[in-house]
Amino acid sequence: MSIRSIAAVWAGKFTTKILKIVGSGGTSLPGKIVLKMCPNILQHLAGDMKIICVTGTNGKTTTCHVIRDMIEAKGNTVFCNDAGANLLNGVVSAFVSAATLGGKIDKDYALLECDEAALKSIVQYFGEKDVTAVVTNVFRDQLDRYGEVLTTVNKIRAGLEQLPNVKLVLNADCSLTTSLNDLPHSAIYYYGVNGPLYEVTSSDISDAVYCIHCKTKYKYNYHTFGHLGGFYCEQCGYKRQPVQVGLTKVIEWKDASSVVEMDVFGKKIETEVCLPGGYNLYNALAATTIAKLIELPEEKIVSVLGGLTTHFGRMEQVKLGDGTLNLVLVKNPAGFNEVLQFLIQQKPTGNIVFGLNDNYADGKDISWIYDVEFERLTEHAAGAKHFYFTGKRAYDIQLRLKYADFATEKFSVEKDYKTLITQLQQSGEQTFLVLSYTCMLEFRDKLSEFVPLKKYES
Amino acid sequence: MADKKELHICHLYYDILNLYGDNGNIRTMEKRLAWRGIDSKVTKLSFGEVDTTEEYDIIFIGGGQDFEQELLVKDLFEYKADWLKGEIEKGTVILGICGGYQMLGKYYEAADGTKVDFLGGIDVYTTASDKRMIGNFVYEYTRDNGEEFPIVGFENHNGQTWLGEGVKPMGKMIKGYGNNGEDGTEGARYKNVFATYSHGPLLPKNARIADEILGIAYERKYGEALPKLEMEMEDAALNDIKKQLGC
Numbered sequence: 001m002s003i004r005s006i007a008a009v010w011a012g013k014f015t016t017k018i019l020k021i022v023g024s025g026g027t028s029l030p031g032k033i034v035l036k037m038c039p040n041i042l043q044h045l046a047g048d049m050k051i052i053c054v055t056g057t058n059g060k061t062t063t064c065h066v067i068r069d070m071i072e073a074k075g076n077t078v079f080c081n082d083a084g085a086n087l088l089n090g091v092v093s094a095f096v097s098a099a100t101l102g103g104k105i106d107k108d109y110a111l112l113e114c115d116e117a118a119l120k121s122i123v124q125y126f127g128e129k130d131v132t133a134v135v136t137n138v139f140r141d142q143l144d145r146y147g148e149v150l151t152t153v154n155k156i157r158a159g160l161e162q163l164p165n166v167k168l169v170l171n172a173d174c175s176l177t178t179s180l181n182d183l184p185h186s187a188i189y190y191y192g193v194n195g196p197l198y199e200v201t202s203s204d205i206s207d208a209v210y211c212i213h214c215k216t217k218y219k220y221n222y223h224t225f226g227h228l229g230g231f232y233c234e235q236c237g238y239k240r241q242p243v244q245v246g247l248t249k250v251i252e253w254k255d256a257s258s259v260v261e262m263d264v265f266g267k268k269i270e271t272e273v274c275l276p277g278g279y280n281l282y283n284a285l286a287a288t289t290i291a292k293l294i295e296l297p298e299e300k301i302v303s304v305l306g307g308l309t310t311h312f313g314r315m316e317q318v319k320l321g322d323g324t325l326n327l328v329l330v331k332n333p334a335g336f337n338e339v340l341q342f343l344i345q346q347k348p349t350g351n352i353v354f355g356l357n358d359n360y361a362d363g364k365d366i367s368w369i370y371d372v373e374f375e376r377l378t379e380h381a382a383g384a385k386h387f388y389f390t391g392k393r394a395y396d397i398q399l400r401l402k403y404a405d406f407a408t409e410k411f412s413v414e415k416d417y418k419t420l421i422t423q424l425q426q427s428g429e430q431t432f433l434v435l436s437y438t439c440m441l442e443f444r445d446k447l448s449e450f451v452p453l454k455k456y457e458s
Numbered sequence: 459m460a461d462k463k464e465l466h467i468c469h470l471y472y473d474i475l476n477l478y479g480d481n482g483n484i485r486t487m488e489k490r491l492a493w494r495g496i497d498s499k500v501t502k503l504s505f506g507e508v509d510t511t512e513e514y515d516i517i518f519i520g521g522g523q524d525f526e527q528e529l530l531v532k533d534l535f536e537y538k539a540d541w542l543k544g545e546i547e548k549g550t551v552i553l554g555i556c557g558g559y560q561m562l563g564k565y566y567e568a569a570d571g572t573k574v575d576f577l578g579g580i581d582v583y584t585t586a587s588d589k590r591m592i593g594n595f596v597y598e599y600t601r602d603n604g605e606e607f608p609i610v611g612f613e614n615h616n617g618q619t620w621l622g623e624g625v626k627p628m629g630k631m632i633k634g635y636g637n638n639g640e641d642g643t644e645g646a647r648y649k650n651v652f653a654t655y656s657h658g659p660l661l662p663k664n665a666r667i668a669d670e671i672l673g674i675a676y677e678r679k680y681g682e683a684l685p686k687l688e689m690e691m692e693d694a695a696l697n698d699i700k701k702q703l704g705c
Contacts, residue, residue, distance in 0.1 A: 140477075148477070148523040206476050215529055217505075364593065365612045367658030370479025392702065395695035399662055402691050403482070403489050413694075 005045070006103045008038035012096035031089030034096055042125035045095040045105055051126055052290060055114045055156055056136030056177065058335050059283040060086065062275065063136055064113045066287035069304045074296045076108040087118040116152050119159030132167040132293065133160060134286050138176035139226055139334040140207045140368070149176060149207050156180065169289050171282060172243045173228040179212045181241070189293070191245040191285040194263070197224040197278045198341065206371075207334070213238050225278065225341070226334040245289045247281055253345055256315065264288060269298050274308040276315050279338035320421070320451055322428035323350065329440050332363075333371035339434055340373065344380045350429030352384050353420070354401070355391040355439035362436040366393050374404035381406065385429060389413045390420055391439040417446035425450065464497035465675055468514040470538075471522070472502040474530060475558055478614075480520030482659030483553070486668050487516065494685050496676070505529065508537045514550060515675040517542070521556030521657050531574060534561065539577055546579045551650040551675040555660060559645070559653035560584045560617055580648045581622030587638075591615050595634020595656070596705045597644040599667060607666045608632065610699050611656025619655075621646055628654050632705055650674055663699075665692035 012034040019029060034041055054064050061083045071078040081094035091112055098105045114122050116138075123131065138152050153176050160166060164184040171177045172192035181188060208227040210217055214236040221230035232239035248268070249261040256276040262269050262285070273284045284305055291301045316327040330336040343352070358366050387410050389398040394413045402408050414420040424431050435443055444453060469484055484500060491498045501512065522530065534542075546552060546562075554562045563582035566574045592614045600606050609629060618638035621627060627637065628645025636644030636655065645654035652671060654660060661668040666689070673684040 150523065206473065209473055210526060210529070215526070358594075365478065365614065365658070367478035367482075367612055370482030370485070370659040370662070393699070395691070395698040396663065399691050399695045400482075403485050403662055405489075408691070411691075 005038045005041055008034045008041055009096050009099050009103050011037055016097060028089035030096055031092035034092050040125055041092060042095060045099055046126060046129055049110050051110045051129055051131045053112045053114050053123060054134045055116050055119050057139040057141045059136040060113045062280060063283040063286045064111055066283060067290050068111055070287055070291040070296055071109050073300045073304050074294055078109040078111050079107050080111045081113055086113040086115040088121040091122050117155045119156055123159050124162045127162055131163050134169040135177045135180060136286055137171050137174045139332055141332040172241045173224060175208050175212060175231045178241060189289050190241045190243040191289045192243045193224045193247040196222040211238055225338060245285050247285060265292055269302060271302040272306040274306055277338050277342040318451055321425040324430045326432045328434050330434055330436060333368050336372040340377045343377055343432060347380055348432055349383045351386045351424060351427060351431040353388040353390060353431060353433040354397045355435035356393040356397045357391045357436050357439040358393050359438045361438050366396055369397060369400045374401055378405050386410050388420060390415055417443050421447055421450055462497050463680060464499060465491060465515040467498055467500045468517045469500055469502045470517055470519045473504050474526045475520035475522040477521045477523055478658030480658055483518055483661045486661035487672060490668055490672060490687060494687055505533045506537060508541055510541045515679055517545060517550060517552045519554045519558030521558060542577060543579050546649060546651055549650050551671055553671055554653040556655055556657040562653055580646055580651055581624040582619050582646050584617040584619045587616055587618045589639060591635035591639055593634060594703055596632040596703060597629035597636060598632055599629040609656060609664050609667055610696055611660055613655040614657060615655055624648060628652060633703055663692050663695040665689035
């Protein structure tokens with residue numbers, strides 16, 4: 001370690017302390033300061049640790065969460081960046097927090113959630129190191145920020161190009177993700193779902209209709225959701241690759257979990273996955289692939305997947321008065337459609353709250369709510385008592401549900417979170433709250449004045 | 459009982475030009491007709507598909523990704539250009555949004571001067587720029603009878619579109635960039651063509667322009683005015699965002 005990098009670590013730790021004292025949850029400022037002092041700090045701090053990067057549009061945080069449990073079940077140590085702090089500054093801050101004052105990190109693994117566009121800036125320092133990269137999927141997401149889905153693929157590609165020895169773990173069901181398999185790598189593993197997930201699947205494959213190689217329309221043996229599934233191109237032969245970790249059967253869907261059968265490197269295992277919704281099965285498969293790579297025995301994989309506790313925002317339960325609030329985060333059409341699939345299974349009889357903001361982190365453009373298939377939920381939510389709409393674009397999401405034939409006489413717009421929470425409390429019902437990112441943060445902030453909440457961290 | 463009235467909507471390149479919630483426009487037309495007791499039939503056309511004998515009352519063309527543009531232009535000239543130009547000239551109601559708007563024009567000129575020929579159905583052309591015209595925007599639409607109403611939406615384009623002699627703008631800018639960020643115009647009107655950069659779901663919260671488009675198509679077909687319909691929630695969404703934008 002150079003004097004310079006040690007000084008940078010000190011400065012970073014000092015800033016973190018100050019931020020804690022003043023009660024700011026900011027996670028990127030320490031990183032910013034450290035980078036100013038020592039731009040290649042990550043190269044120094046990473047030393048010869050094993051690094052796991054998780055990137056892709058949806059499921060990064062949950063996948064990291066499950067991988068973390070897998071690593072700890074193996075008896076190894078790991079540190080991660082905070083959920084959402086997935087740009088370079090956030091990653092640097094995580095390294096600095098994990099480091100001793102002498103600039104050493106006494107952990108076996110660095111587990112890094114990486115924003116797709118920031119991946120290159122993060123991994124450029126890891127060129128010769130032992131890196132495993134998981135790419136969960138590529139969906140259209142906040143197009144005002146990234147442009148089209150191919151731009152996202154190319155950003156991930158630009159990152160992975162920095163890592164000639166990378167071990168790639170790819171979602172085989174995503175044609176956009178699989179296309180990364182022509183990058184240099186030392187090993188490559190695929191995971192996926194080996195058949196349709198639901199009886200009725202979403203018809204929206206529009207994120208990737210045409211072959212990324214030859215622009216012919218893909219055909220599918222089956223769909224799971226979005227454009228994911230058994231795709232193949234008749235023209236050039238590009239197709240879903242055989243998987244090392246595959247979901248072979250959903251034995252039972254439960255409220256917040258499912259019982260499934262998986263083929264894990266040729267071995268059949270049956271396990272409960274304690275995460276709600278089909279989209280989370282992909283996250284479980286990704287983490288299971290990593291578990292095999294770190295040689296965690298099958299029975300431990302089963303106990304990790306069966307013992308997962310729900311994570312901030314992705315699906316959080318909070319008691320409020322006589323009722324329960326179920327908070328769910330939504331970021332893009334694919335994720336939202338999966339949440340709707342979850343609600344369809346729940347058949348809600350209490351309240352449903354939809355909250356939409358259009359801040360930078362939510363996506364400034366809210367057009368995507370018309371790519372969400374609310375129409376599929378309409379009849380299954382007929383028993384709901386009331387629909388509330390909140391957030392800056394509450395009126396837009398209300399209108400979206402009008403056009404999906406929901407019962408407008410049950411609608412109210414309530415932009416004031418305090419009033420909304422009071423109303424939910426008085427109703428004493430079970431409430432599902434489906435909120436965009438900054439709407440979730442604002443709502444939780446207000447909710448914490450009513451009930452104690454866990455801090456926003458991973 | 460008299461036959462139920464019905465409008466026939468063509469969703470052109472439904473599986474390619476659907477980048478930003480464009481389906482919301484089809485949905486809005488269907489629902490606003492259904493709420494009036496009028497049927498609608500939607501025909502979706504993709505690559506290689508055209509039926510020149512079919513009568514459409516409204517043709518909708520949405521926005522797409524650059525990835526597919528090359529394929530699209532090829533298909534346009536191979537299968538649809540003559541038909542679509544004919545439809546424009548005979549007064550069929552056409553709504554083109556974003557990429558669909560540009561495609562109705564004459565050509566697109568890239569930064570290096572290379573031109574991609576487009577339909578040439580309306581007298582506009584588009585030039586590449588390094589300006590990113592993005593954000594919520596508001597413009598004022600003027601009806602043929604002089605009545606005005608605001609349209610709110612979201613624009614996201616690098617191309618600057620310039621209007622020729624034969625077309626009128628669809629409106630004048632109140633907030634945002636519009637056609638090119640320079641001349642204060644937005645969109646294009648020619649015969650019954652409506653073309654705009656207000657991408658994705660233009661029609662749901664702009665119920666007035668939805669009814670304008672449906673109304674013209676309905677009157678052409680049945681010779682009577684489209685019945686009035688309430689638009690309270692639509693206006694609430696429109697007014698709320700207008701207020702947030704300070705308009």
